[in-house]
Amino acid sequence: MPERLHMKVEACYQQAEAFFKRRFTRPEVSFKLRGQKAGVAHLTENKLRFNPRLYQENLDNFLRQTVPHEVAHLIAHQLFGGRIQPHGEEWQLIMRGVYELPPDRCHTYAVERRKATRFVYRCACVDNDFPFSAQRHALVARGRRYFCRRCKATLTFTGEQRVE
Structure with missing residues (x-):
C-alpha cells in the first residue's frame, strides 16, 4: 500500500480524535478495489478498500477528498452506530466539521467502463x-x-x- 495513502488515513484519524476528544479503532486498509468506485468503507469489518488505478490517476484529489470521505464513514459508524444513512447528517457533520470538506457523495474521476x-x-x-x-x-x-x-x-x- 502506498505510504502517502497510509499517512493520510492516519492523519484523518488523528484529526477526528482531536475534534471528538476520543480514540477511534484504526481500520484494516487494502488496495484491492477495482471498477468505478474510488473507495469503500466496510463498516462492520472496520475496513477501507481503495482503487489503486484511480489513486494513481488522481493522486492529489484522492488524498484530499476520497480518503477523508471513506474514513468519515468509519468514524460516523463508530460514533453513531449502524442505523445511520451512509451519506446522512452524521457523515456530513464529520466531513464539514472535522475535515472542513464538502460532503460530496461521488467522485468525478474519469473512469473507463470495461467492455462487456x-x-x-x-x-x-x-x-x-x-x-x-x-x-x-x-x-x-x-x-x-x-x-x-x-x-x-x-x-x-x-x-x-x-x-x-
Whole structure:
C-alpha cells in the first residue's frame, strides 16, 4: 500500500480524535478495489478498500477528498452506530466539521467502463433485441427461462454476441 495513502488515513484519524476528544479503532486498509468506485468503507469489518488505478490517476484529489470521505464513514459508524444513512447528517457533520470538506457523495474521476459481451435474445412478436449479460446467459444455459412482457413467449438465444 502506498505510504502517502497510509499517512493520510492516519492523519484523518488523528484529526477526528482531536475534534471528538476520543480514540477511534484504526481500520484494516487494502488496495484491492477495482471498477468505478474510488473507495469503500466496510463498516462492520472496520475496513477501507481503495482503487489503486484511480489513486494513481488522481493522486492529489484522492488524498484530499476520497480518503477523508471513506474514513468519515468509519468514524460516523463508530460514533453513531449502524442505523445511520451512509451519506446522512452524521457523515456530513464529520466531513464539514472535522475535515472542513464538502460532503460530496461521488467522485468525478474519469473512469473507463470495461467492455462487456452481450448475448442477443429475441421473442416472436418484436424486432427488439434483448441483450443478456454473460451471467444471465449462463442462467438460461442451466434452465432458467425469460419471457417477453408483451407476448409472453420465451426469449430465445439468436446465436449472436456483441461487445458493448
